[in-house]
Amino acid sequence: MNEVTRKPSILIIDDDSPILELIKITLEKEGFRHILMASSGKEAMQLIQQYNPHIIVLDVMLPDTDGFSLCNHIRTYTNAPVLFLTAKNSDLDKLQGFSFGGDDYITKPFNPLEVAARIKAHLKRAGLVTSVEDKPATFDFGHFQVEEKSGKLIVNQKQVECPAQEFKLLLYFCNHPNQLISKQKIYREVWGEFYGGDSTVMVHIRRLREKIEEDPSNPAYLKTVRGLGYILDVPNGRRNLL
Structure with a gap:
């Protein structure tokens, strides 16, 4: 769902490159275009002073500082919402995050779609995003539905239960029903070309089949076209808003 209407800028701060890329790709698919990334506190502060982002996603564990102290420093430059993203999930950690000026707290492991949803919620309150229902909220293929x-x-x-990367892959097929999609295109559109190897897609396809197919060894929906790629075979490419 593309909801971005006033081009807000987002700063993601994390020293884990795959996490940075995963969030960036998800946000881009949600319509955001102005995305900044930093892997250290020093780099983050340089970007904040230069670009003054509208919202900040901040990891607590950074190589040159901790996110709580960095948030306190950030507050001397901007009142933009800060969403902590961390593996620390105790109530004390959350209270500490809020006491240092944080506005939200997301624990790892996380669903990148949840991160995007929380970013949108904060931006809506700031008047930077409005909702536009330009595609279905739920894909209904009879035997299974994807919300x-x-x-x-x-x-x-x-x-x-569907892990984040598997859900992203399934969602991509849902948005392109009855279309033959090559492994190379899947890498580019779902992984952003920073993962590789045929086994990556094959493993995720197998796991999805185990979830959505009645007989995973003889799939009725997520089919292989040998030598060419994969296709989500559904009647009329049905996508219903429930």
């Missing part, structure tokens, strides 16, 4: 907004996969009326 884009909530990040849920429903199979046979039961919710099935």
Whole structure:
């Protein structure tokens, strides 16, 4: 769902490059275009002083400082919302984050779609984003449903746990039903070309089949076209808003 109307800028601060790329790719797919990335406190402060971002996603563990202290420093330059992203999940850690000026707290492991949703919520309150329903919130393929907004996969009326990267891959197929998609294009569109190897896509396809197919060894939906790629085979490319 593309909701960005006034081009807000977002700064993501994390020393884990795959996490930076994962969040960046997700935000870009949600319509955001002005995304800054930093892997240290020093780099982050330089970007904040230069660009004054509208919202900041901040990891607590950084190589040259801790996120709590950095947030305190950030508050001397901007009142932009700060969303902590961290593996520290105790109540004390959360209280400490808020006491240093944080506005939200997301624990790892996380669903990047949840990060995007929380960013949008803060930007909406600031008047920087408005909702535009330009595509369905739920894809209904009969045997299974994919709820884009909530990040849920429903199979046979039961919710099935689906890790973030698998959900991103499934969502990509849902947005391109009945289209033959090569492995190279999947890498480019879903992984952003920073992962490689045929086994990466194959493993994720297999895991998705185990979730959505009645017979994963003889898939009715997520099919392989030998030598060419994969296709989500669904009647009329059905996408219903529920």
